[in-house]
Every structure is written in C-alpha cells, then in structure tokens.
Amino acid sequence: MNILTCAQALTAAQELGLERLDAQLLLLHVLGKPGTDRAWLLTHDTTFLPQETGQHFRELSLRRAAGEPLAYLIGSKEFFGLKLQVDRRVLVPRPDTETLVDWALQQLAQADMPDSARVLDLGTGSGAIALALKKSRPALDVTAVDASIDALAVADANAQEHQLAVHFIQGNWFENVSAPFHLIVSNPPYVADADPHLPALQHEPLQALTAGKDGLDDLREIIEQAPAYLQTQGWLLLEHGYDQARAVCTLFEQRGFAEVQSRADLAGIPRCSGGRWPGAALGTGSQTAG
Incomplete structure (x- = not known):
C-alpha cells in the first residue's frame, strides 16, 4: 500500500463514496484525535500517515462505504451533549x-x-x-x-x-x-x-x-x-x-x-x-x- 498524506487519504475515501465529514472524522479517529480537531487536518494536509494508520483508515472507509454507521466505526455518538459509547x-x-x-x-x-x-x-x-x-x-x-x-x-x-x-x-x-x-x-x-x-x-x-x-x-x-x-x-x-x-x-x-x-x-x-x-x-x- 502506498504511503499517503492526510489530504490524499481523505480524497481516496471520498472516491469510495464517503462524505467529506465522515472521512475527516474517521481519519481523526485512527490518528487518536478528537472529532472536534478537524482544523488539524487542514494544517497537516501534507503530513504522511504511518503505513499501519493508513491501512486502518482504508479498512474503516470501506466499511463506511458499505453502509456501516459511522458511530460503530469510531465507537461513540454525541447525543444531547453527551458522548455515548455505541456498538x-x-x-x-x-x-x-x-x-x-x-x-x-x-x-x-x-x-x-x-x-x-x-x-x-x-x-x-x-x-x-x-x-x-x-x-x-x-x-x-x-x-x-x-x-x-x-x-x-x-x-x-x-x-x-x-x-x-x-x-x-x-x-x-x-x-x-x-x-x-x-x-x-x-x-x-x-x-x-x-x-x-x-x-x-x-x-x-x-x-x-x-x-x-x-x-x-x-x-x-x-x-x-x-x-x-x-x-x-x-x-x-x-x-x-x-x-x-x-x-x-x-x-x-x-x-x-x-x-x-x-x-x-x-x-x-x-x-x-x-x-x-x-x-x-x-x-x-x-x-x-x-
């Protein structure tokens, strides 16, 4: 698998059919960053992903493209101001x-x-x-x-x-x-x-x-x-x-x-x-x- 930058990984996910926001949230998840940190992706769009991280992101993107809820993939969902574990x-x-x-x-x-x-x-x-x-x-x-x-x-x-x-x-x-x-x-x-x-x-x-x-x-x-x-x-x-x-x-x-x-x-x-x-x-x- 080719090593991709953050921007390239997001583009690849969108080409699979993911909405941009879903792709961003999945990428932040595999990077261990909160979903509120989307600005980080903008300032690090040329940062290369470690190969293992890139592969994990690709796997989650494929599951999301197949219809699996985003909340299951990242393990949580915001509801009424509460971050809830869901699976x-x-x-x-x-x-x-x-x-x-x-x-x-x-x-x-x-x-x-x-x-x-x-x-x-x-x-x-x-x-x-x-x-x-x-x-x-x-x-x-x-x-x-x-x-x-x-x-x-x-x-x-x-x-x-x-x-x-x-x-x-x-x-x-x-x-x-x-x-x-x-x-x-x-x-x-x-x-x-x-x-x-x-x-x-x-x-x-x-x-x-x-x-x-x-x-x-x-x-x-x-x-x-x-x-x-x-x-x-x-x-x-x-x-x-x-x-x-x-x-x-x-x-x-x-x-x-x-x-x-x-x-x-x-x-x-x-x-x-x-x-x-x-x-x-x-x-x-x-x-x-x-």
Whole structure:
C-alpha cells in the first residue's frame, strides 16, 4: 500500500463514496484525535500517515462505504451533549430523539412535577434518553429498562462514564418495573416488518427496529399497559415514525389519555406523540401495578 498524506487519504475515501465529514472524522479517529480537531487536518494536509494508520483508515472507509454507521466505526455518538459509547449491541442515537428529550424536560419543569420525579425510560438501548434526562435534571429518579442484557451493558457503561446514577432493569417493557411514575418515555421499535428502508439499517439490531406488520405493535402494547404504571396526571411520551402520528394519537385517545398531542422534529416532521393520564375513572385500567 502506498504511503499517503492526510489530504490524499481523505480524497481516496471520498472516491469510495464517503462524505467529506465522515472521512475527516474517521481519519481523526485512527490518528487518536478528537472529532472536534478537524482544523488539524487542514494544517497537516501534507503530513504522511504511518503505513499501519493508513491501512486502518482504508479498512474503516470501506466499511463506511458499505453502509456501516459511522458511530460503530469510531465507537461513540454525541447525543444531547453527551458522548455515548455505541456498538452493534444498540441502535445509534438519532438527533430526532432529542425532540423527545426536550419535550420530557418541558413536562418535568411543570409546577406539579417534583424535582425528584420518577421517570421510566422503556427500551433504553445505549441509555441516551435516560442519561440525557438525568444529566439535565440530576435530582430525577430515573429507571431504564431494556430486554437486551447486551444493550444494558452498554447503557451501564455510559452511565458510569458520565457518573450518572440511573437504575437499570432487564425486562420486556414493564416487566420487573415497580409503579408509579410521573413520566414514562420511550423510543420503541416502530418500523414495519417489510419496510423498504430496512436494508439500509442492516448493521443495527433488528429487534430494536421492527414492530409488526404496521410498525405499531410495541407502541400499542406500551400505550395499553402504561396507565397501570403512571401517577394520576402523569405523562406518557413516545417517539414514532414519520407517518405514524395520527395512528399513535388515536391509540392514546382510545386508551383514555387526555391532552393528546404530537411534537415535530427540526425538520418539521411529527416525531413524538403523548398524553396525560387523568386517572382510572377515565381509562380502562387500574392506577397501580399488579
């Protein structure tokens, strides 16, 4: 393999189909430099890469060109100001999900919410939502659940890295969880089993993506079960697909939630929907967990 300068290596990566920013971040990674140090590449464009470093960069570039997420290749992803460890055991946190965190923080800022409000994050994955909430409001009592032991290992490592105290529980949705909570949040699987976009997501865990024929199976289950785990006047906020807001709001309304509404992401797409649980008298379930 020819020894290349930084500039030549970046050009070669772009010729493979990589976006310039991805190529820069990969090169900084193999050089052991932070992703914020892109200016270094500009001032060292004629610096030659050691052959081993150049080969490593070439291998990562080929994997990125084949569709593997950049976050898996560099081992981390920024989310709500937190640098989170991510790998193939968890989904890569998306910027869209910050919409859900923003909305949750707005609800937690309401006068009727105590500083130490109990919050439940269902399907926590890397721990992104739970840790962002705990970082923003340290007094919160945050519990995070995931069915995957591997995912919980990633989430726990992220919590320890950032010294954030979150309770992690292994289980399927509300399994092993003790009620009640002031707020429940979730970014559950919501992709339809036959969705044409799935091949582009082949590197991420399928069980964290798909949810039945219409992609609503897990959303239905959470909305149906949540009232038994919510305080009276507690909120349930859910992320969903770009075209699922109306269907999800209907599920909320049918279950007896009040103030049902949706929130749009930065692109103006309805990305999250939620509602307030008014109490057992207006729903079909009980207030306390069995």
